[in-house]
Structure formats: structure tokens, C-alpha cells
Amino acid sequence: MTMIRFEDVSVRYEGTARPTVDHVDLAVPEGELVLVVGSSGVGKSTLLGTVSGLVPHFTGGTLRGRVTVAGRDTRTHKPRELADVVGTVGQDPLAHFVTDTVEDELAYGMESLGLAPDVMRRRVEETLDLLGLADLRDRPITTLSGGQQQRVAIGSVLTPHPKVLVLDEPTSALDPAAAEEVLAVLQRLVHDLGTTVLMAEHRLERVVQYADQVLLLPSPGAAPVLGDPAELMAVSPVYPPVVALGRLAGLTPLPLTVRDARRKAAGLRERLDGVTPPERGAAPAAPEERDAAPAGRWWRRGRKEPAHQGAAATGARVQGLAVRRGRVEALRRVDLSVAPGETIALMGRNGAGKSTLLSTLVGLLPPTAGTVRVGGAAPHRTAPRELIRRVGLVPQEPRDLLYADTVAAECAAADHDAEAPAGSCRDLVAELLPGIADDTHPRDLSEGQRLALALAIVLTARPPLLLLDEPTRGLDYAAKARLVTILRGLAAEGHAIVLATHDVELAAELAHRVVILADGEVVADGPTAEVVVSSPAFAPQVTKVLAPQRWLTVAQVRDALEDLDG
Template structure:
């Protein structure tokens, strides 16, 4: 179905280092092939070569030959491959051409001239498959990032292409929505013989669905278990299997649980050291920002968690939200939300797509005005504070990093960040080098991968070292190594007293970093408590290690390694 014959792609100077080098492989019809590798090794470029976007749209020089269903992408432009290849890139907003969900799902079929009756049936099927029926009449601009991603995926499913090319398809989806999308893809592969080529960094979600895994930059393709045994990029279940010496390496929680008995015995009587809210270890002088009262686990038990009296915290608090309500037209985005964040505390906001996480972050940075209730950040009302003053108190990294990037080079972005923050020259560049090693100063931000752009945007905001840092989906597009560097940096900031609030669907990030987890549903807080208590009590938000070693209290491979 897809054939790469000694393919290399070079951007900029044709004599420069190629982004892809000597790729030679065949993807059979009706298989799901997963691309893995560190950020910036050319995964998006390889996917673009299949759809014809590389080099017809992106520019650059393509050497070698790529054929899809017998069509040579050098001579067939993307529009001449549209009936065969459906593509969803990392940024769903760049994909949309209409205003409403239903119109977007129909647009691709209209372009191909399908009969109205066929179009209507396929739209209804796709609305049901992706859980979009309630959103059919909604303007796309009013949807959350995860909802937009599902619409983008649905719009390429309705024409029934033979090949699906997906770049980070679950990165903005909550765990349940991601499982639904992956189940749909598996059904297309198994029942309809669709060929799926997918790049994804959250391997814990997808590796078990793959027929084959392609490792870049090596260009080696094979069965998932074989590639995971050699890949520097691997999910927690594989990392735990390597640590425990399991053979063969498990790819799923179920397989790992079957062989975890001896490891559980070695860990009996041991417990992970909890991090306190000042970023240190248990036993430090800082008091915790929460306490568990009452009894019970599960969703009912969440109702019993209460933080210490608000009056006792006001002298040492960064965020003080009381009975916050936000209404947008007919949609009640937030309802009576209560939230307190202290210096040195890291709080993870979790919940389904559209639960209100980004709206809550927007209210903390003054972008969203409350309909009811109150919001204080460092004693200021955000939406009534001069932005030039507020930016020194709170920094937001949005879901789309390009919203913060305006300059033509990485060096220029860093210089501007230093000037805006009043920081010493080179401050931002040092943060970039820590989060994103190996990127040249003269690189244009648009030539970075999505994960690399995110790291650059993070560095720009971190340069100002605001007392409160807000991150919206901060690990989209980041590989495991980049995520580890980010976690280390954020832990250092928390240890210095910075408050961090991150909205995330990445359960592994919450397990590694957060002191507290707040779960939103329908705009309301339904759980607020210590990370270990909240995530373990929720199957949807529980990390892989917790599922494998339950009922023992381990959340991460790092904790297990330290204990052993």
C-alpha cells in the first residue's frame, strides 16, 4: 500500500543535514504502523511524505520515491491523493475549512462529489463513532482542544480513505476519548482493511494496538515487542519490565500484572517517599496543602477531602478561587469552583475534554471574566489588573505554543523574552538548552516540531519566573526524554516556592509531578486531594505502574527504582 524507496528529505540548504535519511520500507495494506522516536527526528516529515504535503506544501528537497496505492507522490499533489489518503496533523485548527461540526464532517465528501444520501449516512455514523452527536451544531471555534481533535479525525474518516495518516491523534484527548478513537481506528484496520500510519508520543495508550512499530531515526520496523526492547523511547510498562528483568517485555497492563507477583513481593513493606508541597521530601518544614478527612476511597470519598481553613491560608496563598462560575452563551463552563494553590504546590487539573480546565486557567490569567464568584491571584483580581503588572505574577503556556511565538529565529525569541522579563541576556537561551538541547539559534520556530515549539514557548514563559505558572497540556508533542527534563525543571521551580497549575490528560505526568489532583466534570470540581489517593481511585486517570502493582501504592517507575 505504501512504499518508501531510499527516501531522504532536506529542508533549507540542499547540502544540509537531511531530516529523513535513507528510509526504505513497505507498509502492507490493512495494518496499523506506529512511528516512534525522539522529538524532531522526522516523524511528521515522514507522514507528510505519504500525503504529498512533503515537499509540495512544506518545501524542501525529497530524494527517492514514495508511492501510495501505486501513485507517486512526486507527481501527485495532495489534492490528487485526497481520495486515497486522509491526514490529520498535530494542529487540528489548521485542518478546518467550515464553521460547524456537521459541516466539517461533510466537507471532504462534498469535495469528492459523493451522493447526499451517502454523505448523510456517513456523517451520522461518524458522529456516533466519535461521541460527537451532542456537538453536531456547535461552532468549531467554541469547542475545547480535545473536541476539535475528534472533529478533525472524524472529517477524514467520512470519505473512507484507504490510508489514514495521523500525527499525535490522542495528544489532546482525555483517556476515555483516546480509547474510543483508538478503538475506532482498530475497527477500521480489522474490518475495512484501512492502512493507518500514526505518530504518537503517548505510547502507553497506543503501542498495544500496533501491528508494527517504525523506529526513527534508525528506520527499523518490526513487531512492537521487538522494537520496544531496543527503543530509547518506551512507555512505563516497558520501563518497569526492563527494571524487573521480565522476558518477554509486556506491552499491556494485563500482561504486566500476570508477571508482577515476584516484584510485588520484593516491594512488600516498602512505600514511596511522598513529595511535600514545597517540592521536597516528607519531613520538611512545609506543611501540606491538604489533609484527608473522613473515610472511603473512590468518587464518594473525594467529597470528604478538605483543605485547612481558608483564613489560615490567605497569608500564604497564590490562588484563591471562591464559588467561581463562568457562562458562555447557553453553556455553563464552570459552576461554583473552589480552588486554593499555595507557593511550592503543583496542582494537576484533570477531566474529560470540555470539562472546563482551560476556562479555569483562563480565569486565573485574566482572559476569562467570572460570571459569578471571585478569583484572586497573589491578592489581585486578574481580569481587572493591568496585564503588564499581572504578567509578572502569573504566566500561561497555552495549548497552542505558536500563540506565544512571533520572532523569526529561536535566538530572537529568547532575546525578546529576556527583555520582556527584565532578565539577564542569555537567561531564556539557558532554559531552552535545558529543555531542548541541540536546537540552533538560527532555527525558525515554524521549522520546529510541535513538541520543540512547546518547549520553546515554555522557556519564554519560564524566563520571567512568575510566582504562579499555568500550563495547558504541557506535554503535547513531547517525547519521554523531553518530558523528564520538563518534570525536573518544574520540580526545581516548585522547590523554590513557585506555584504550578497544569491542565493535562497525561496521567503519567500527574503521577510524576503533582502534589494534588483536581478533577473537573461538567464545570464542577468532583475530586480534590493528594495525587496518590485521587488517581488510584479512578481507573481512567490511574498511571500504568499503579494498575500493575495495585493494591500497593506505587505510581511511577522512578519510585520503584528508588525503592529497589
């Protein structure tokens, strides 16, 4: 039975030169998990929005063709008239909430549909247990971490038991363990209840192995292709590390899981036996090596050095730090040092204290006990105009930094504030994510595009200490690779970088050190290879496939094979 049908569907927004999605003609069967794959800005969110009715009823634009869900035409049925059939979670969970506490949010959708109180109570309890939210049931939603909010948003659409779930980046803010729990729940819904799941996700390493089919959007406006996951991963412009490793080693058919790749990679492990992967230890390069290191293009192109260039040697030191947020002891007994030129990945489960630690480093939260120093100054006691010359933060919610009506206006303001040459910010946006038009309103950008803009605004000032909270959320693999290149260039110049991330692949590519937080305390701190190789939860896919050898990335393996073939 067909659950979702697209009949020659195109969507075009006012002021755009071409349709965002075009000539979509396909059917999604009942009880399948379909993964929507494509680069940032290719139209994945728009395609999902046509199923929930948000496009065009909420977003505007012109929808041509016909989308039906369980026989209902989404052009003639508004989102509230589809609520009993379609449950939707967008990229921004905060925009999803209508109540104050976790338990009330889980019950709200069922109340709107008029379900009996005993049914509501049972389903709330089931969902609390399914998503690991039982301990948070009475918590105000505003006090939760980004990942916890994501789980609440997913839970709120599960409780009404819809026939179709539409999920846009559902695991982007979740730690690896929480992501596995959510995906296991989705699998159970698909297999046991026949729920149809349509999901877009950039972190394909987490989800592609669960997909019954992949819906590939090759490029903006190009007709999507629906088919077998392994076949489409062989031609997709975006693919996870396990697929990249399979392509590199010539494995056929392409493996989609670590288990399958391990079985097929015995020959690759034999070729690499005795080859030592390059170590990227905690100590950054010496100043003379940094001076000689290649840098990215954007910060070298005709740019005057800012007045605070001498502060590029600024690091940070945290000693005995404790922070309370209301009744919650978010951090306790935290010691951390960040040297100039060093990149540190902060990792740990949702709610471990990663964002809180970044907030103290940028002066948004004062310490309850202990000390925080950035370049010798206490951030919470430093004037904002002086602090911005020492440290910059890209928050989890990029919209917090966006105030202007167009991308061009945002970039012009960033250039002015940073005393940078005109065009510096705009050049960086183009470097991170090409194709964003100057006159685009920030609210019309995808989550990944908004993040690229926020990153560009902060990076334009070239802060000596750069803090990034989930910097790859919403970014495809190509955009992530460009971000890695830019951050490596900054580190080579002596900038200190701290990333709070659940992206184990990013940590493997970029970090000198990994610091793992648990319940507000540091439980591991060491060189990336030592920490992630010994951790099943935080090990990247290449490490799992090639264990016990200590490889971290596909690039390391590619370089080694080229040397062997020499």
C-alpha cells in the same frame, strides 16, 4: 499487498546541514497499524508528510527517492490528487478546519469528492456516533475544547473512507476515555475494513499495544527500522512506563500492555510487599526545606533576581466561581486554593472546563459569579504589565506566544521582557529540548519543539504562579523528564504551579494534588496518590500493574528495589 512503499527516501530542507529523514527503504502492508516512534524532532512528521504529499508540495524541501501510496507516486500527485486515498490529521487540528460547524466539517471532504447526499448523511451520522460527537453536531468549531477539536479533525478524514490514514499525535489532546474511543475506532477500521494506519504518537502508553508494527526512527537522519513492537521497544530510546517497568524487573518478553505486565509481575509485587511507597501529599515543603532543596541549573546560573522575587510566595484562591462562554456554562461553583510551592494537576474529560479555569486565573476571562484572586488581586482587573509579574500561562497552542522570525529573536525578547540576563531563555530551550538552531523559524519547529520554546519564554520570567495547558503535548519522554525536573525546581523555590493535563503519567510524577473537573464542577480534590489510585481512568500504568499496592512511578519502584538490594 503493499499499500505504502518507501524507496531510498531522503528529505532535506533548505538551510539544514543534513537530511531530516534519510535512506528510508521499506514497505507497509495493507490493513496494518504502524506506529512511528522516535524522539522529538527526529523527523516523524516529515516522514508522515511524504505519504500524504504535504512533503514536499506544501512544506518545501527536496525529496529524493520515491514514495508510492496505492501505486500513486506522491512526487507527481499533489495532496488533493491523493485525497480519495489518504486522510491526514496533523498535530494542529485548527489548521485542518475549513468550515464553521462540526457537521459541516465532517461533510466537507465528501463534498469535495462528489459523493451522493444520502451517502454523506449516513457517514456523518456514523462518525458522530463513533467519536462521541453527536451532542456537538451544531456547535461552532471555535467554541470546542482542544480535545473536541481533535476528534472533529479525525472524524473529518474518516468520513471519505480513505484507504490510508496518516495521523500525527492523534490522541495528544484527548482525555484517557476519549483516546480509548478513538483508538478503538482505528482498530475497527484496520481489522474490519482493511484500512492502513500510519501514526506518530509520543504517548506510547496509549497506543503501542495496538500496533501491528513499529517504525523506529533511532536518531535524526538515521535509517528507520520496521519490526515487531516488543522487539523494538527493547532497544528504543523512547518507551512507555510499562516497558520501563518490564526492563527494570527483567521481564521477558517485554510486556506492552498492563494486562500482560500484571501477569508477569507477580514476583515483583512479592518483592515490594510490605514496602510503603513515599507519599507526596498536598502540603508543599516548608520554606526552610525549599531553601535547602536542589534546584535546576538554568535559573541559578549567574542570574540577577527579578524585581518581583518577593512575589514568589504568591498563591491563588477561587471561590464560588462560575463562568459562561456564550450559551455554555463552562464552570460553576468552583472552589480552589493553590499554595506557594504546590503543584496541582487539573484533570477531567475534554470540555470539562480546565482551560477555562486557567484563563480566569490569568485574567483572559472574567468571572460570571464568584471571585478569583492571584496574590490578592483580581486578574481580570489587573493591568497586564502588573499581572505578568504575578502569573504566566503557557497555552495549548504555543504559536499564540510566538511572533519573531527566529528562535534566537524570540529568546532575546523574552530575556528583555523578563529583565533577565541575556541567554537565560536560550539556556532553558537547550535544557528542555537540545539541538534547536538559533536561526530556525518557529513555524519550522515540530509541535514539541514549539512547546519547548513557548515554555522557555514563559519560564524565563519565573512567574510566582505558573499555569500550563497540556504542557507535554508533543514532548517525548526525555523532554518530559527534563520538564519535570525544571518544574520541581520551581516548586521547591516556592512557585505555585497548575497544570491542565490529560497526561496521567505527568500527574503521577509531578503533582502534589489532583483536581478532577466534570461538566464545569470539581468532583475530586486530594493528594495525587489518593485520587489517581482510586480512579481507573486516571491511574498511571505502574499503579495498574502493581495494584493493590500504591505505586505511582517507575522511579519510585527503582528506588525501592535499590534499597532492598542495598
